[in-house]
Every structure is written in C-alpha cells, then in structure tokens.
Amino acid sequence: MASIPHDAVHGGHGHDDQHDHHPTGIKRWLTTTNHKDIGSMYLWFSFTMFIVGGIMALIIRAELFQPGLQVVNPEFFNQMTSLHGLIMVFGAIMPAFVGFANWMLPLQLGAPDMAFARMNNWSFWLLPPAAILLVTSMFVPGGSVAAGWTMYPPLTVQQGIGMDLTIFAVHILGASSIMGSINIITTILNMRAPGMTLMKMPMFAWTWLITAFLLIATMPVLAGAVTMILTDRHFGTTFFNAAGGGDPVMYQHIFWFFGHPEVYIIALPAFGVVSQILPAFSRKPLFGYHSMVYATASIAILSFIVWAHHMYTTGMPLAGQMYFMFATMLIAVPTGVKVFNWLATMWRGSITLETPMLFCLGFLFLFTMGGFTGLVLSLTPVDIQLHDTYYVVAHFHYVMVAGALFSAFAAVYYWGPKWTGWMYDEKLGKIHFWWSLIAFNVTFFPQHFLGLAGMPRRIPDYNLQFADWNAVSSIGAFAFGTAQIFFLYIVIRMIAGKSGVRAPAKPWDGAEGLEWTVPSPAPYHTFETPPVVK
C-alpha cells in the first residue's frame, strides 16, 4: 500500500540503488518523495533557520551588552525577541527532529520509505513559504510581530500587518506539522519489519510516535488561537476584548494548552536520540526500556494538564494555582525516571567518549539543570517572583538548547557517517563540543543571577546593577554563535570526505538497530524487501 505512490513517481525503476532515474538539479528536490532526500532538506532548512534565529539572538545580546541604547531601538528589539523565539521553535528545532525522523524512522523500522511519500514532500515544501512570511514581515510597514513569540493580545491586536503574516505562517507551519505527524504515526504503526513488535521498537521511534500524537492534538489549538486574534484584528470579533464580552487571559489558556505540550514535542524526540546513543557508547543495552516507554507516555499525558503554570501571575483562583503547582511538580517523577535510567545504562558499561556521546552527556548535565530550575519555577510563590524574569529565560534555554540542540548535534555526529559515507573529524567534533558547552554556560548561567536580582525579560535596556552579568552573557553568546559556524565547517568537511576515513556500515561497535545493516552511505532505496526481526 505504502509503496504505491513511491513506485508511481519512480516509474518502477527503483531497483538499481545508486543509479535511480530521478529528475536532476532543482527538479529533483522539488519533486522528490524519497525520505532520505526529504530528511536532508528538513535538516538543511532547519540549520538555515537556526543561523537566522541565531543572528537575531546576537542582535539582542549586542544591545544588552551594555546599559543604554546602542545598537537597535526598543521597537526593533521587541521584533528580534519575538522572531528569535518563533523561528527557533518552529523553524529550527521542530524541523530538525522531523528531519531525523524522515531519515531514520524507515531505516530503523525496516520500511522502504515513509507511509505517505507525496504528502511528505508537501509537508516539507510548506516550510519555506512560512519561513519567508516570518522573515519578510520585518520589512513590511510597522515591522514584524513585536509582542513576543507567545503573541498575547491585546498587544497583538495593536500590531501592524507583520502580525497577519505571522498568523498565516503559523497556520502553514501547523498544517505541515500535522501532515508530518500523520505520516510518522502511519509509518510506525503499519510499516515495521515483520517481527518488530511495538515493544521491540528503537526508543527514537517510540518517542516520535508519542510526539506525533501530541502534535496532532495541539497544533489545531494553536491555529485556533491565532485565528481568533486574526478575527479580533480585522473582523470585529471580541474574543480577547473585555469591552465586547471577551477576555484577554482566555488567549493565554488556549495558547499554553498548545504551548506546554510543545515543550515536550521538542524534548521527547531528543530523549529518543539520547536513548539510542548512550547505550551505543556504553556498549550495554538501554536500562529499563519498558519504564522508559511508560515514562515518555506519562510525560506526554501530564503535559496536557499543567498549562496554567505559565500564568500564575495572571490572576486565577487559589485552588487553580495549587492544582497547577502540584500537577507540574508531578512531571519531575517520570523525568527523573528517565535520567536515572540513562545513568543506569552507563553504569558498569564499557564507555568511550566520541563526540556523539559527549553531546549526550552534555545534554544530560544541562537538561537536568534545566529540569531543576523548572522544579523551582513550578512552586507558585517562587514563580510569582521569577515569572517574566531572566531566570525563566535561563531555565528554558537550558531545556531547549541543552535539551534539543545538544541532542540534535549528537544525532548528526552519530548518524552523519550513515548519511554521507564518511566519518567526521573526531578532533574537530570534540572541539565543537567543548566550545559549545563552555560558551553555552557562560551565556545562560549568569542569566539565573540576573533574574533572581530582578531583571525582567524582553527589555532592551536595564539598570546598572545588571551590567556585569549581561556583559558576560553577551560575550558567551557570541562565542556560542561562532561555534555553530564551526559546526557547519565540520559537517561540510564530512560530506566532502575530507577526513579521508570511509564510514563502514556500522561505524560504532556498540550501536544496535536495523539502520546499521545497510551500507554507508545509505543507498537511495533501502529495505525494498523487509528484513525479519527475531
């Protein structure tokens, strides 16, 4: 069933792996239905957006290097903070993990391609127009959205036409995510190799299966929320205007009903990557596979019932604050189980520290730190003090950058040899790790202090008492930014085969999984005859 669209496009010529008759040049990329091509496009798109969003972050940090206004005006500053958030979440991190899913899920499951190969093409090609809408909104009258990535009304009702472009971009991104999720769920449920039961699936497939359900449940909610802003702006509705019977705070409830699961949409596939790599370099099976699956599912379910912990200061009943506090604290239990299981995986293993392993350890260290500050923030009275301060900025960068980005780097180093057929330069990879780890902490650790001392987030200028840590943070940010250009250099060297070391089918002696049974680089078509898993 699933191979029908695939065969139709390739005219039944898909037998000779390396010399497939597909269009060449730009047409190949526009029309491709191959999961490997689409996976690569997702990853390159994501890296491009990562650089765009990163430049915005550096503009922010340049302005905050010293007190006073030096680089940009406050209005443009607000546009930068808003676009940086939107682009990093929707343009960089989410597509990166969809890219890994596209490349690796069929290889891990022993499937010839994704279930809906043409829809796969369409879900990717929706992304560039959405990105163009987001980025070009900076150049329309009034500039881009400047109300934060959370887009709270009534401020968003005041914005210029850039806000409408953002709303349409969110709609398009949502449609792309939903299509991608349907594809992933169908592939995982219907196209596993004979013998691969659900409980024998690699953890990466498990985390993506759960993530895809989260996406299908929450993206329509976000689309609904921004559509209500659109009609409030242009069609006379008053969903979020008290004068017409609406309530501005209702938007926040709807947004965070999407927004909190979104945190796990980003984090769960990262957990999956780590659960693949830690056992490989510990040369020992993943500890507590079953409890890992249950913990992942618990986190996903809990993520739907804690949304208002982002809203403790909006004014809600005391009973509401207490409920959301207790429910949020509960998430620490399954998250703790995951961390303990990873440690137990390493315990009494036979550990080596190649770059993918280093990035996983960096992930574990920093993500746990972000988890602990999350626990601090879950306590309502403390959160009321720290809400909308730099403490929160530090917290979610520890979770998002250390959580998602570090595991994405780990995945590129781990699977990159399978994609390119060449090993990366181990020495350069290690430099990239240490450079990123140190620069990341120099950037974000001081932000905890800034938030505690009373610096609000989203301000272009600040009192002199915050000057020193801001300067340190800005220096770290520029170091972190340049480290990622260095990463691009390492990847390009790997693709060009500059290391001179060809990747064997299984470059990591401790790695497990079907993806290591095909040659490196993976042929254009794989598993046309499904392997049998015992």
Next chain:
Amino acid sequence: MKSVNSASNSWRSGASALSTRVLRAATASLALLPLYASADWKLNLQTPASAVAAEVYDVHTLITVICAIIFVGVFGVMFYSLYAHRKSKGHKAAQFHESATVEAVWTIIPFFILLGMAFPATKALLHARDTSASDITVKVTGYQWKWGYDYINDGFGFVSNLSTPLAQIKNAETKGENYLLEVDNPLVVPVGKKVRLLLTANDVIHAWWVPALGVKQDAVPGFIRDTWFRADRPGVYRGNCAELCGKEHGYMPIVVEVKTQADYDKWVATQKDKAGVGKVAAAVVDTKTYSRDELVAHGKTIYEGAGGCQGCHQANGKGTGAFPALDGSKLVNGPKDAQINILLNGKPGTAMAAFKHLSDKDLAGVMAFTRSTWSNKAAEFAQPVDFAKARNGGVLPASAGAATATAAPAQAPATAPASSALAEKIFFATGKKDLPAEAKASIDAALAFLKGKADSKVEITGYTDKTGDVAANLELAKERAKAVRDALVSAGVARERINMKPPAEVTGGKDNREARRVEINAGA
C-alpha cells in the same frame, strides 16, 4: 516568629557577604568588561522587605539547596561511572538492563521529596494570596507606558512616569544610580500597614512588580485583579513592568516609597489639598484668549514632556509602527472639533488613550503645536475654553463666569480705586524678592483702598513656585511679602494697618509665573 525571622535574615546577609567575597576574587581579572560602580555581580533574590518576600526567599533557598544536593549526588555517580567504567581502562560491559525494585525505588522516593517541597510552598502561597483585612486600598492602572495610582479611601490619584532623562538612555549623559528605576511620582504607603492593590489596565496587559516586596500581579484591561503587601521598614523599593506591553515596556518602572505613619499622614494631607478633596468644587475655567504662539510654545513642552505624546507619535511627528503619523494627518489638519474629541476621549480600539487628565490649556497647547509644526499649517486652532466646553457637553461650565468676574478687578485696578474689594497680585521674577516695576499700579491701588476707608486694613501674603527646596521657598515668600509691606510703609501707611498673613501653602497657581506672587487683599 520574630526570632526566626531575624535568624534567617542574618543567615542571608552572611551568605551574601561570603558569596560576594568569593565572586570579587573570581571576577577581579575580568578587567576588560564594562564595569559600573553600582554593578556588584548580584547572585540572589533581593533582600526581602515584606513577610511574603521573606517566605519566598526561604522557600527558594530551601528548594535550590535540595536540588543542588540531588544534582551533585546524581552527577557524582555519573562522573564516577565515566571514570571507572571506561573501555580505555579495560572495563567490560555488564549486560543487566532492568530491575523492577530499583525502578520502583527511584519512582517513589522522588515523589516523597516533592511532597516535602510542596508543603512550605503551599504555606507561602496561602499567605501571599490572603488579601483580606487590608488597611488601605490603592487602585493601580497600567497605561502604555506609565502607571496610575488612585487612593480610593482618600479620593486623590496621580500618574507615575519614568523620570530618567532621555540623554542618559541615549548615552549622552552619565547614568545615575537609579537609571530606568526612577519616577516622578512614586507610590507612597505607610510602613507596617497592609496595602491592598486593585489592578487593571487601560490598553494592554501590564504587570506590577516590586521584587523586594514579593509582589507581582498582571494588570488586565477590562478586569480587576488584587494583591497585597505589607512593607517591613521605611525605604524606597523599585521594580519594573514585568509583562511585555509594547515599545516602551522597559521604560515604565515602579517606585514605592514606604514612609512612617506620621510622614504618610502629612503626605496624604498635602495630596488631598492639591486635589481639592473636601473643598467645595470650584474648578476655575481658563477663559483667557491666548495667542497662537503662546499655545504652540506651551504645547511643545506638553508634547515632549508630561503629555507623553512623542513616545508614540515621535519627535518628528511621523509616528512609528501602529502609531499613526501626525505630520500631514487629516485629523490634525481638519476641523478642530474632531481633534478635541480624540484628545479628550482617545480612540477606542487603538493605543490612543484619553488625555482628560491634562488641563484645558495643556490640551489646547498640544493641539496648536501639532497644527503648526512639521509640514502642518492648519489655520484653525482651539482655545482652552473650547476644551472646557467640550468636557461639559458643549456649553461653558457655570463656574467660568465667576472666575471671569474675580479676574476683572485685577485687570483694571485703577478704575475702581475706592472699591471695598481689594485683590491685587504682584508677579516676581524667578528667585527674586525685588519689587518689579509693574508693582507700582498694585501699590497705588492698595494705597487708594486704604485711603478710601479710615479703619480698613490690608493683608499681604507671599508665594513662590514649585522649584527649589521647601525651606528656601518659605523664606523667599516671606521676603517678597516684606518688600511689598516696606513699599506701603514708605508711602506713609501705618504698620498696624498691614497684616502679614502666612500662606496656607507656599506654592500653587496655574503656572510658575503666576505662582511667584504677592497678593494684597482687603483685611478684616
């Protein structure tokens, strides 16, 4: 309770002193960084100035310490494993991969640790949310981009604006210690009293936050929220708007001045007096006809200053973002009534707020200024009295006539020299006590009044404007009154016919020129 508090306070200061020393040493080498005298590498929450803030401080410390201990424990195990179980040391991998007991243990133990954390947090939350039995209530309104405070029990209110000069923000002047955390009119409250805040907003969501007092609450347009604080000790506490509210979100600080009860009572009395609370309402309508140049000059100061117009519409009148340009605007160059309406009532659904709180003259000034500046050359402009009428449904308020009548003798003193009424004003130059040349007409009028009736007396009262310090102003006011008395004495008036009457309040008047005066009135 008291001793617990002081113990935790000394612990706090001890810990911060230690960390400060460690940090100084660690950061001494960072000489390349842009260091500021008042920057001191702060690491922790601000020193609490209320019981709620102290509870939050202690819960935060407790939880952070617990987390740090667990963190060190967990990662101690990891680093040991990285060291001991390395392949390079020849360690052979074990093959175990599950253990129901161990997994149950590390699910259940964290659960109980969390219960332990929830207990103090819930206690602090219950305290923080108890807004009952407050001593005073202040309504707080968030505007783009300033705060409004209304003392509901005492019937007065005011607006609180950022007072940091633009030159400091633009790096043209040295930044002061309270850069961006200073305002013209702080919120003033008594020490040790429970202050309940009712919060709302005029345009978008803002958040009122003073870290040392442990208060943060969103102000949501169209709804009322409440919160409270009780300050432990007098002082000045500073905070910011904490919810992104647009372009100048970073420029709407909050300053709370906590005074002793006696000082607070004095302050309330002055504020009530200023606001005319408890007096018979006698709003004086400014019926004077001003020249266009006068209004434009006055309006420029309002546009750039207290009115806050240029924050949105910009100094060049071009507007920015969602804020429309005034330069070339149809409204500004069109009929005056439409612009009067928008200035007074705002434009619903947009960021344009109502500016009713400005005086008629201020509004007329802004209108004349916008109609005569940039490329705008509207022929029509409005007088203050047009605004007075617009406020009153199109007719001149009744009090206007009375004001005109009392002003009449002042305009033509010589025509009614022997009148039983005497109301003379002599206006002085800034900081000066010498009689101006124009004073002669007023002195003559007083002489004529005294000559007309043998047993009559005059009262002389001196005033100053608001600038300068209070004690110096009191002295200056007295000196001015003496100068007038001396002029009368030297013209042959007996001392006992002159009554030196101290002013109820030394400053006042519609503007500074009018404030710097000596009044001669008929005495009893």
